[in-house]
Amino acid sequence: xxxxxxxxxxxxxxxxxxxxxxxxxxxxxxxxxxxxxxxxxxxxxxxxxxxxxxxxxxxxxxxxxxxxxxxxxxxxxxxxxxxxxxxxxxxxxxxxxxxxxxxxxxxxxxxxxxxxxxxxxxxxxxxxxxxxxxxxxxxxxxxxxxxxxxxxxxxxxxxxxxxxxxxxxxxxxxxxxxxxxxxxxxxxxxxxxxxxxxxxxxxxxxxxxxxxxxxxxxxxxxxxxxxxxxxxxxxxxxxxxxxxxxxxxxxxxxxxxxxxxxxxxxxxxxxxxxxxxxxxxxxxxxxxxxxxxxxxxxxxxxxxxxxxxxxxxxxxxxxxxxxxxxxxxxxxxxxxxxxxxxxxxxxxxxxxxxxxxxxxxxxxxxxxxxxxxxxxxxxxxxxxxxxxxxxxxxxxxxxxxxxxxxxxxxxxxxxxxxxxxx
Amino acid sequence: xxxxxxxxxxxxxxxxxxxxxxxxxxxxxxxxxxxxxxxxxxxxxxxxxxxxxxxxxxxxxxxxxxxxxxxxxxxxxxxxxxxxxxxxxxxxxxxxxxxxxxxxxxxxxxxxxxxxxxxxxxxxxxxxxxxxxxxxxxxxxxxxxxxxxxxxxxxxxxxxxxxxxxxxxxxxxxxxxxxxxxxxxxxxxxxxxxxxxxxxxxxxxxxxxxxxxxxxxxxxxxxxxxxxxxxxxxxxxxxxxxxxxxxxxxxxxxxxxxxxxxxxxxxxxxxxxxxxxxxxxxxxxxxxxxxxxxxxxxxxxxxxxxxxxxxxxxxxxxxxxxxxxxxxxxxxxxxxxxxxxxxxxxxxxxxxxxxxxxxxxxxxxxxxxxxxxxxxxxxxxxxxxxxxxxxxxxxxxxxxxxxxxxxxxxxxxxxxxxxxxx
Numbered sequence: 019x020x021x022x023x024x025x026x027x028x029x030x031x032x033x034x035x036x037x038x039x040x041x042x043x044x045x046x047x048x049x050x051x052x053x054x055x056x057x058x059x060x061x062x063x064x065x066x067x068x069x070x071x072x073x074x075x076x077x078x079x080x081x082x083x084x085x086x087x088x089x090x091x092x093x094x095x096x097x098x099x100x101x102x103x104x105x106x107x108x109x110x111x112x113x114x115x116x117x118x119x120x121x122x123x124x125x126x127x128x129x130x131x132x133x134x135x136x137x138x139x140x141x142x143x144x145x146x147x148x149x150x151x152x153x154x155x156x157x158x159x160x161x162x163x164x165x166x167x168x169x170x171x172x173x174x175x176x177x178x179x180x181x182x183x184x185x186x187x188x189x190x191x192x193x194x195x196x197x198x199x200x201x202x203x204x205x206x207x208x209x210x211x212x213x214x215x216x217x218x219x220x221x222x223x224x225x226x227x228x229x230x231x232x233x234x235x236x237x238x239x240x241x242x243x244x245x246x247x248x249x250x251x252x253x254x255x256x257x258x259x260x261x262x263x264x265x266x267x268x269x270x271x272x273x274x275x276x277x278x279x280x281x282x283x284x285x286x287x288x289x290x291x292x293x294x295x296x297x298x299x300x301x302x303x304x305x306x307x308x309x310x311x312x313x314x315x316x317x318x319x320x321x322x323x324x325x326x327x328x329x330x331x332x333x334x335x336x337x338x339x340x341x342x343x344x345x346x347x348x349x350x351x352x353x354x355x356x357x358x359x360x361x362x363x364x365x366x367x368x369x370x371x372x373x374x375x376x377x378x379x380x381x382x383x384x385x386x387x388x389x390x391x392x393x394x395x396x397x398x399x400x401x402x403x404x405x406x407x408x409x410x411x412x413x414x415x416x417x418x419x420x421x422x423x424x425x426x427x428x429x430x431x432x433x434x435x436x437x438x439x440x
Numbered sequence: 441x442x443x444x445x446x447x448x449x450x451x452x453x454x455x456x457x458x459x460x461x462x463x464x465x466x467x468x469x470x471x472x473x474x475x476x477x478x479x480x481x482x483x484x485x486x487x488x489x490x491x492x493x494x495x496x497x498x499x500x501x502x503x504x505x506x507x508x509x510x511x512x513x514x515x516x517x518x519x520x521x522x523x524x525x526x527x528x529x530x531x532x533x534x535x536x537x538x539x540x541x542x543x544x545x546x547x548x549x550x551x552x553x554x555x556x557x558x559x560x561x562x563x564x565x566x567x568x569x570x571x572x573x574x575x576x577x578x579x580x581x582x583x584x585x586x587x588x589x590x591x592x593x594x595x596x597x598x599x600x601x602x603x604x605x606x607x608x609x610x611x612x613x614x615x616x617x618x619x620x621x622x623x624x625x626x627x628x629x630x631x632x633x634x635x636x637x638x639x640x641x642x643x644x645x646x647x648x649x650x651x652x653x654x655x656x657x658x659x660x661x662x663x664x665x666x667x668x669x670x671x672x673x674x675x676x677x678x679x680x681x682x683x684x685x686x687x688x689x690x691x692x693x694x695x696x697x698x699x700x701x702x703x704x705x706x707x708x709x710x711x712x713x714x715x716x717x718x719x720x721x722x723x724x725x726x727x728x729x730x731x732x733x734x735x736x737x738x739x740x741x742x743x744x745x746x747x748x749x750x751x752x753x754x755x756x757x758x759x760x761x762x763x764x765x766x767x768x769x770x771x772x773x774x775x776x777x778x779x780x781x782x783x784x785x786x787x788x789x790x791x792x793x794x795x796x797x798x799x800x801x802x803x804x805x806x807x808x809x810x811x812x813x814x815x816x817x818x819x820x821x822x823x824x825x826x827x828x829x830x831x832x833x834x835x836x837x838x839x840x841x842x843x844x845x846x847x848x849x850x851x852x853x854x855x856x857x858x859x860x861x862x
Contacts, residue, residue, distance in 0.1 A: 032501055032736050034545035037529060040495035042542050045556070048491045063770040064794040066801025068819075069470045073462035073575050074496065074561075079454055099521040102565060107459060120464050123456035129818030133771075133801055134467070139496075143524060153495050166804035168783045179794075265784050266791055314454050348485040349555075361590045362687050369688055372486040372601075379488025379555060382588035396551030397490075 039144075039152030046345045051155065053343060054184075054332050055137050058157045061179050062135040065172065067159060070134050072116045074141065078106035080115045097141050109141035113158040114283075114311065114324070121162060122315030130163025130320075151330060159305075160324030167255060170287045170307055171262035173323045177291055177303060178268050180327065185341040188270040191302065195260065195289045196222075196277030198306065200253035202285075204246060214240040222247070225276035247275045255287050283308040289325070298338045303327035349377045350437050351401040351417075352394035358383040364405045367430075374434035395420050401437070461566075461574030468767045473577065475765060476606075476754050477559050480579045483601050484557040487594065489581060492556050494538045496563065500528035502537045519563050531563035535580040536705075536733065536746070543584060544737030552585025552742075573752060581727075582746030589677060592709045592729055593684035595745045599713055599725060600690050602749065607763040610692040613724065617682065617711045618644075618699030620728065622675035624707075626668060636662040644669070647698035669697045677709050705730040711747070720760045725749035771799045772859050773823040773839075774816035780805040786827045789852075796856035817842050823859070 036042045043051060059069065078098050097109040110116060113136060121128065136158050144150055159176055161169050174193060181191050201222075205215040217240045225233050234244055252260065252273035263271045271289075279288040286307030293302055305325020312320040336342045351371070353364050361382055368378045379399065381390045387404065394402050402418045409415050413430045428436055458464045465473060481491065500520050519531040532538055535558055543550065558580050566572055581598055583591050596615060603613050623644075627637040639662045647655050656666055674682065674695035685693045693711075701710045710728030715721060727747020734742040758764045773793070775786045783804055790800045801821065803812045809826065816824050824840045831837050835852045850858055 031738060032541070033499065034541050034737050036495060036541075037497040037499055038525070038527065040497050042495075042545070043493035044542065044546065045490035045492055048493050051493070052491065063799045064797070066771040066774070066799060066821075068467035068769050068771065069474065070467055071465035071470050071473070073458060073464075075459040075462050075563075075575065077455065077459055097521075097523070099519075101519070103460070105460065119454070119456050119458075120466065123464070124466065129815040131801075131803065131815070141497075153497065164804050164806060166780065166783070166806055168787065168804045171787075172802075262784070262787070266787060315456050316453060347490050349488040349490065352488070358588065361588070362684070365590065365593075365684070365688060375486070377485045377488060379553075380594075381553065382586050382590045384586060384588055393551035393553070397554075399488075 037152075039150075041151065041153070045347060049345055049347075050333065050342060051329060054329050054336075055155065055157075057183050058137060058180060058327070059135070061176060061183050062157075062159055065133070065176050065179070067133040067135040067176075070117065070120065070136050071138065072110075072113075072120065072136075074109050074139065076108050076110050076116060076119075078108040080119060081108055081111065095142050095144055097143050110138065111140055111142050113138045113140065113156065113326070114160070114308070115314075117158065117160055118311045118322075119315060121320065122312050125312075125318065125320070128162075131169070132162040133160075134162070135159045155329040157327045158324065159326075160322060162320055162322050164323075165309075165321045167258045167287070168262055169321075169323050170255075171259050171266070173305065173325055174259065174263060174271065174289055175266055175268065177289070177305070177325055177327070178263075178270075181291065181302075181335075184332065184336060186335075186339060188268075190294055190339060191270065192292050192294055193263075193268070193271040193289055194274035194277045194292060195252075195256045195271060195287060196274060196279075196306075197253040197256045197286065198278065198284045198288055199255060199286045201247075201278065204242075208241055208243075208246075210241055218242055219278045222276045222278045223280065249273060249275055259287055277304075279304060279306055283311050285309045286323070293335055293338070295338050298334060302331050302335055345398060346400070347398055349379045349397065349399045350440070351376060351378050351403060352390075352397075352399045353378060353380045354387055354390040354394065354402060354404045355381055355383040356387060356404070356406040360405060360407070360410075363410045367405055367410075367433075370430075371434050371437070374438065376434050376437045391420075403433075459574075461572075463573065463575070467769060471767055471769075472755065472764060473751060476751050476758075477577065477579075479605050480559060480602060480749070481557070483598060483605050484579075484581055487555070487598050487601070489555040489557040489598075492539065492542065492558050493560065494532075494535075494542065494558075496531050496561065497529050498532050498538060498541075500530040502541060503530055503533065517564050517566055519565050532560065533562055533564050535560045535562065535578065535748070536582070536730070537736075539580065539582055540733045540744075541737065543742060544734050547734075547740065547742070550584075553591065554584040555582075556584070557581045577751040579749045580746065581748075582744060584742055584744050586745075587731075587743045589680045589709070590684055591743075591745050592677075593681045593688070595727060595747055596681065596685060596693065596711055597688055597690060599711070599727070599747055599749070600685075600692075603713065603724075603757075606754065606758060608757075608761060610690075612716055612761060613692065613757075614714050614716055615685075615690070615693040615711055616696035616699045616714060617674075617678045617693060617709060618696060618701075618728075619675040619678045619708065620700065620706045620710055621677060621708045623669075623700065626664075630663055630665075630668075632663055640664055641700045644698045644700045645702065671695060671697055681709055699726075701726060701728055705733050707731045708745070715757055715760070717760050720756060724753050724757055767820060768822070769820055771801045771819070771821045772862070773798060773800050773825060774812075774819075774821045775800060775802045776809055776812040776816070776824060776826045777803055777805040778809060778826070778828045782828060782832075785832045789827055789832075789855075792852075793856050793859070796860065798856050798859045813842075825855075 096111045101107050137155055139153055139155050141153050161173055221236050256273050277288055277290050284306045288306030290301045290304035307323040309321045355364050364380050368380045371378045402420055403415050415428055417426045518533045523529050559577055561575055561577050563575050643658050678695050682693055699710055699712050706728045708729030712723045712726035715724055729745040731743045777786050786802050790802045793800045824842055825837050837850055839848045
């Protein structure tokens with residue numbers, strides 16, 4: 019950590035910055051994160067999903083052997099270290115292997131279809147220059163035990179419902195569906211080698227980042243004839259899911275053959291949600307069907323479909339759309355006192371209000387009244403009451419709205435209802 | 441990780457157990473953790489505390505230099521490793537250094553008194569044989585910027601309110617207060633060396649674990665005369681805090697001279713909460729005043745008082761007292777279908793109910809009806825509705841209570857109110 023020049027005079031002081039690439043959450047930051055996570059939990063629960071969780075510490079072997087795509091991730095992009103007992107530990111870079119592990123451990127006890135969600139923090143050791151963080155919170159939603167395309171439609175509906183719950187309208191985003199099963203069948207039909215199949219996936223993934231002619235030429239070169247992959251002709255599975263989505267009133271879903279998803283484990287319909295805002299044109303989240311992941315643990319196949327959505331991505335989307343709710347602290351009212359002798363009085367009133375569900379902070383009278391009021395404003399607490407001898411004796415209190423400066427005079431018994439019915 | 445014998449036949453499979461000493465949270469476990477954390481958040485907010493958070497990754501230097509007590513902890517009891525950029529990183533073993541760091545970073549912008557809480561997961565690399573875990577969740581509550589003993593009383597009141605909110609009565613626990621300032625003054629008065637002052641703290645800490653005669657003899661040996669430390673005569677600061685607590689209706693707080701708290705950083709009143717249950721007679725939580733911690737970052741003193749409470753400890757307390765709420769999933773109702781052709785119908789009803797705030801899981805009809813109902817029961821979902829052609833056409837539905845087997849017949853528009861007013 020960089021030392022801070024001004025403090026080096028006499029003695030080396032400790033730096034106050036967080037570790038590189040991670041964030042401190044002061045109350046305003048935490049309030050936004052809580053809003054994002056609470057909205058996500060609420061939507062998942064409406065769809066009948068139950069919350070699970072696990073430690074960020076996982077055996078490193080959990081991330082190996084999922085295919086060549088992940089070798090680089092495990093070797094160069096994770097926090098992996100040996101613990102003092104000689105165990106290789108990884109700070110989880112994604113949640114899917116964890117939930118697959120938990121599922122395999124209790125397959126007999128869990129009922130299917132099984133609906134699960136979690137909001138884990140995930141860690142990637144990556145270069146931070148592009149604003150990519152080393153830790154973020156990612157909603158993970160998964161449905162296990164169903165081969166029905168209605169399961170795929172449900173997972174995509176949840177992604178849709180999330181953005182609507184954040185205050186977006188359907189024109190703010192578009193859901194693009196692709197089909198891994200179709201591409202795999204196509205590769206088989208064309209007799210593509212594994213290498214060329216991977217090359218086809220990679221080309222589709224970069225389709226929008228290259229000229230159309232180059233895309234077509236490169237596809238022809240690896241043995242995929244022109245017109246074999248066209249946005250006008252959705253594969254059967256994608257078409258069926260689009261119909262189910264449309265029946266749920268979802269009008270912003272389309273087929274896009276370039277959606278393939280990088281991970282090796284997807285097996286069926288895959289999707290990504292894109293922001294339609296010109297300043298934020300990128301994938302907001304994505305997922306799809308992955309029916310083979312639990313085979314890592316034993317030989318039983320469990321069909322699965324799911325997606326992930328990161329808090330940083332949601333934060334950017336809300337910011338661009340002006341959808342971040344204004345900050346309001348949990349604390350509704352600040353009780354100030356003329357002097358320290360009023361502590362017992364103010365403590366008693368605070369106790370009364372708290373019993374009735376009002377969130378109350380009190381001052382201990384160590385500073386003068388004007389300073390106390392300034393502190394309440396600094397914390398953005400909306401209401402202030404000064405509790406002195408007169409107020410305690412008459413049982414009449416003046417409630418000041420610190421934003422507008424307007425006063426409301428209330429009897430003691432009217433205070434709690436005033437705050438709880440706001 | 442231990443390999444699992446039965447799966448080794450053909451190919452090495454990955455183990456399904458979590459990393460040693462940490463827990464998986466399946467929905468039932470997560471529901472209990474959520475209950476504990478939500479209760480803690482609610483109590484803290486009633487007292488005017490705002491939530492903050494930080495990454496579990498901290499520069500290792502944050503935990504060094506707090507005094508010899510912590511050398512062992514940082515060297516042998518933390519997860520500390522070098523990252524690929526040559527930075528020494530520690531998975532936080534406690535939250536107080538983090539909040540002190542955050543405070544020092546923005547001292548000018550934060551108003552005082554400042555009330556903060558967090559529910560971080562903390563990591564200790566320790567032997568797991570005694571059921572001690574390597575990761576737990578610990579509520580941390582801190583009040584910064586006040587020298588008033590009313591601040592000490594408030595922090596202790598929050599600990600008290602927490603146990604009451606969990607359903608305990610005052611006879612279930614006792615709050616024991618000690619005074620580090622009194623002991624420091626006593627050491628000075630007696631002219632004790634630093635070594636003997638430490639020895640006095642250590643003896644007091646172990647007082648209840650040794651015969652009274654040995655305690656007295658050992659105290660005399662290091663220069664503390666008999667009767668200098670007595671439970672009958674609380675120091676001034678403890679007495680004042682006890683009076684404030686009593687004025688708040690807290691009757692289960694006492695002075696106990698053996699309460700010293702191990703950490704080097706405490707400076708004033710310290711306290712621990714003890715379970716009075718004969719099977720769980722140990723400290724449930726503890727804390728106190730620590731006015732010098734922010735001096736690690738610069739030369740400005742910020743008075744501080746706070747405490748911590750771990751989720752495992754709370755879990756044990758609730759278990760011993762029979763206070764764990766019965767598990768109920770978030771999902772209120774399961775919609776079963778006679779066959780796969782009813783998917784669009786059931787999807788439409790689910791959509792309607794969700795719009796009105798009901799949490800609904802649906803079946804896709806891949807298994808027969810009796811199996812679907814068995815799955816709903818396995819998930820402990822309380823209500824079931826079978827959605828077939830008759831129900832869709834007549835608009836009349838039978839709601840089955842899966843626990844009692846009783847049925848209620850309702851019109852479509854009566855369904856949502858039935859579930860939301862339960």
